[in-house]
Structure formats: C-alpha cells, structure tokens
Amino acid sequence: MSESKIWTKNFISIAIVNLFVFISFYTLLTTLPLFVIEEWGGSEAQGGLVVTAMLLAAILLRPFSGTILSKYGKRTMLLISNILFAITMIGYLFIESYTAMLVLRFIHGFSFAILTTATSAIAADIVPAKKRGEGLGYFTMSMNLAIVLGPFLGLSIIQLTTYTNLFVILNLFTVLSVISTFFVHTKEVKNADQPKNSSFTWKELLEKEALSISLIGLLVAFAYSSIVSFISVYANARGLEHVSGYFFVVFAVTMLISRPFLGKQFDLRGARPVIVPCMVLFSLGLVMLSFSSNAVTFLIAAGVIGVGYGSLLPFFLSLAVSKVKMNRTGHATATFYTLYDLGIAVGSFILGIIVTMIGFTNMFIMLAILVGIILLLFAYLYHGDNRP
Numbered sequence: 001m002s003e004s005k006i007w008t009k010n011f012i013s014i015a016i017v018n019l020f021v022f023i024s025f026y027t028l029l030t031t032l033p034l035f036v037i038e039e040w041g042g043s044e045a046q047g048g049l050v051v052t053a054m055l056l057a058a059i060l061l062r063p064f065s066g067t068i069l070s071k072y073g074k075r076t077m078l079l080i081s082n083i084l085f086a087i088t089m090i091g092y093l094f095i096e097s098y099t100a101m102l103v104l105r106f107i108h109g110f111s112f113a114i115l116t117t118a119t120s121a122i123a124a125d126i127v128p129a130k131k132r133g134e135g136l137g138y139f140t141m142s143m144n145l146a147i148v149l150g151p152f153l154g155l156s157i158i159q160l161t162t163y164t165n166l167f168v169i170l171n172l173f174t175v176l177s178v179i180s181t182f183f184v185h186t187k188e189v190k191n192a193d194q195p196k197n198s199s200f201t202w203k204e205l206l207e208k209e210a211l212s213i214s215l216i217g218l219l220v221a222f223a224y225s226s227i228v229s230f231i232s233v234y235a236n237a238r239g240l241e242h243v244s245g246y247f248f249v250v251f252a253v254t255m256l257i258s259r260p261f262l263g264k265q266f267d268l269r270g271a272r273p274v275i276v277p278c279m280v281l282f283s284l285g286l287v288m289l290s291f292s293s294n295a296v297t298f299l300i301a302a303g304v305i306g307v308g309y310g311s312l313l314p315f316f317l318s319l320a321v322s323k324v325k326m327n328r329t330g331h332a333t334a335t336f337y338t339l340y341d342l343g344i345a346v347g348s349f350i351l352g353i354i355v356t357m358i359g360f361t362n363m364f365i366m367l368a369i370l371v372g373i374i375l376l377l378f379a380y381l382y383h384g385d386n387r388p
Contacts, residue, residue, distance in 0.1 A: 004128050006135045011126050013183040017082065018119045019142035020177035024089065024170045025112065026150030028054075029228050032101075035163055037233070040098055044233060048352030051229050053102045055345035057109025058116075062338035063206055065117040066331030074122050074330065075186055081114035082181050086174035092167040117337055121330040122186050124321045130267070133318045137263030140314040141256065147228070148252035155232060155245040206338070207331040210320035212381050214339040217316045219374045220279075221343025223286070223367045224309055229348040234289075234360045235298070243295045250302040255310030262311045266318070272382055275315055276375060281308030283371040290364035313340070 033047030069077050088108045095101050120139075127135025157166045235244035266274045285305035292298040320336040321329050355363050 004131065006127055006131055006138060008126065009183070010185055011123065011135070011139070013180060014119055014122050014126065014186075015139055015142040016180045017078070017177050017184065018116075018123075018139065019146055020173045020180065021082070021085065021112075021115060021119070022143045022146030023150045023153070024085075024173050024177075026146050026228065027154035027166070027170055028092075028150075030151035030232055031154040031158060031163070031166065032105075033229060034158070034232055036098065036101070039163065042098065043352075044230070044356055045349070045352040046098065047233070048229055048348040050101055050105055051225075051348040052345045053105035054109040054112065055341045055348070057106045058113035058341045059109075059338055059345060061110050061113040062117065062334050062341060064334075065114050066121075066207065066328075066334035068114060069118055069121060069330040069334075074118050074125075075184060077114055078118040078122065078184060079178075079181050081111045081118060082174075082178050084111035085115050086171070086178050089167075089171050089174045092170070093164065113337075113341075117330065117334045120317065120337070121333040122184065124317075124329045124333060125186060132322065133266035133315060134260070134263035136314040136318050136321075137259050137266070137311060140317070141259060143313070144252055144255050144259075144310060148248040151228075151232070151248045152245040207320075207324060207328060207335040209323035210332040210335045213316050213319045213323075214336045216374060216378050216381070217313070217320075217336055218339035218343035219370070219377070220282075220309070220312055220316075221340045222347040223282070223371050223374070225344045225347025226286075226351050226363065226367055227305065227309075228344070230351065230355065230360075237360060238293060238298070240292075240295060240298055243298060246299060247302045250299045251306035251310065254303040254306035258307045259311055263314070266311075266315055271315065271319055272379065275312065275378060278308050278310075278312055278315075279371055279375040279378070281305075282312070283368045283375070284308070286364045286368035286371065290361045290368070 029051055032050045033044070036042035036047045036050055037044070085108070088104070088111060091104045091107075095104060123136060123139040124132070127139070153169070154166060157169065231247055232241075232244045235241050235247070262274055262278070281304055285301050285303075285308050288297065288301035288304060292301055317333070317336055320332045324332045351363060351367075354366075358366070
C-alpha cells in the first residue's frame, strides 16, 4: 500500500460497508419516530425512545468494543458483527407492538456498536497518518451520504407505499453490506501491552487520551440529535412535509462540496482554524432553522448546517485517534463513539420531552446557544494543542 495514497482497494471497500450500514441506520432513525406516531398513535417522546433504545445498547457495549477488536481481530469482528446486524434487521418485518420494537432496537444496538467501531478503526489504520484528517473526512462521507440517502429514501418510500416494504429494502441493503465486507483486508496490529489471555479491565474500556475531544463530540451530538430525530416531525408541524426529505439532500450537497477543502485545511493548519468556524456555522444554522416557515429558509438552514456540522465528526475522530498508538486506534475509536452515541441517545429522548414543553422554535434556539458554549469549551481545551 502506498504511504501517501488514500483511495486504495481496502479504503473503498470499508467505505462501502460503512455506507450501507449507515443508510439502514439513518433510514430507521428518521422513519421509526414517524412510524410510532402515525401507526401506533405514540407521542414525540415515545418516538425519540425508539432511537434511544438502540443507541443505549451501543453505548453499553461500545466501551468493550476496542478490546474485543484487539483480542479477536478487526476484520473478523467486522464480518461477525455485520452478519448479526443483518440478521437483526429481519426482525422489523415482524414487529407488532411498541414494547417489542424497543426490545428489537436494543438488540440491534449491540452489533451496531462493534460494527461501526470496526469500520472506523480499520479506516483510521488504512489512511496515511499525514493525511488522516482528509482521509477520515472522505471515509465519513459514506456516513454523510447515508444521512441523505437514508432519510430521503425512507421518507419517500413511506409516502408511496408501506413501512413493511421499507423494511424489506433495508434488509437488501444489509445483505449488500455483508457482501462488501469480504473485500476488506487489513493487517492486524497486535497490542504488545496486553497479554493474550488478559481479561477486560476498567482501564481497557475507555482511552483516556481521547476523552476530552470525545466529550466535545458528545455535546455536539446532543445538539445534532434534534436534526436526525425530529426534522421530519418539525417539517410536518410547519406544513413542510413535502420538502422534509430534501433537507438531507441539501445538507449533503453543501457538506460534500466543503469537505475536501476543509479536510485539507485541517491537515495543513490544524484543528482550531477549521473547527471553530464550523461550529459557528452549525449554531447559525440552528437559529435559521428555528425561524423557518417556508421551504426556502428551511433548505437554506439545511445548507448552513451541512457546512457547519458536516465535517465536525471526522475532525473530532481524527483528533481522538491521533493521540494514541496504532494498536490503540480501536480503543480511541470506541471511546469517541461511546460518547457520541450517548449524546445522540440522550438528546433524542430529552429533546423529545423538551419540545413538548417549549416547542420547536425555542428548542432550536436553545441548542444554538449550547453549540456556542461548546465552541468556547473546545477553544479552552485546545488552546495550546492546535495540531491533530
């Protein structure tokens, strides 16, 4: 493998796996709250809980996933967890009650935790270290494309046909993900500091070097959970359901246009000169969204959020991974996603309650202020540590 080449066979293969997994994930994330509300007459809080249930399981297992990958191999666990993820997806075809849905979502979260930790850890190993910001930026484009394709596909299908047909299509996507896994090959890096038969320890659960940036990721994810969990409900409340799917299209287009430039600037100039402006735009986008009363302002807000939030995840992940040795990338990735998942899960549930109390407009303004506070926290933590 070339020392400076990003677009290798392995990189493309792992990106494709990631794409199909997250298309399934984000489709369910956006449509299941609507399914609960429309099909079963549930509340916004109950809709948010079906999101939280899956992420709760992921949060519980994620801290162990770094050690699991280290013990049994990243590629091996990638294949096993992907197969389990696909098998669990079949269950959505047979769910008939809200309680059963919560149980299934919880079970689904276990394979999701290992699978997404493995894909990101393998990607971090594959990309050249000097191009990690750019490389992981391209890798997480597969996730960002899924943010568009998943919700757009899901919202379009449920307007044309049934939820059952939606679940059938998602099952096909998970099969394609499993097939793509067989094209991923990566050299395993042994952890010399860990005895072969060592047991799990509290020290192994979280990578302390990655904790500070992972905490920032948690808070940003909390704010972003308002978008992935409730943008379709918000659009319906504003009479904009006909353009709700296009929110993520505009989001992705602006993200895809800005990502290559921002990724290169991240590697050349360091973290703060890129992350701080992105967080300012994210906050501004939330303010614009709070006042959106027509399709134009709604989609402009999507574009601003796409540029602002769209590149934060790979940059935070790059900072987390850059702090550790290669044999600890799985642990750093697990730590980052544990807290990121926690932010999405807690946000989806708590914001579901808050929005019933203060309404969507006030909620988005509150989150814009929160992002401003997060920006100050990031600037403080990385005052003297500008380089990834």
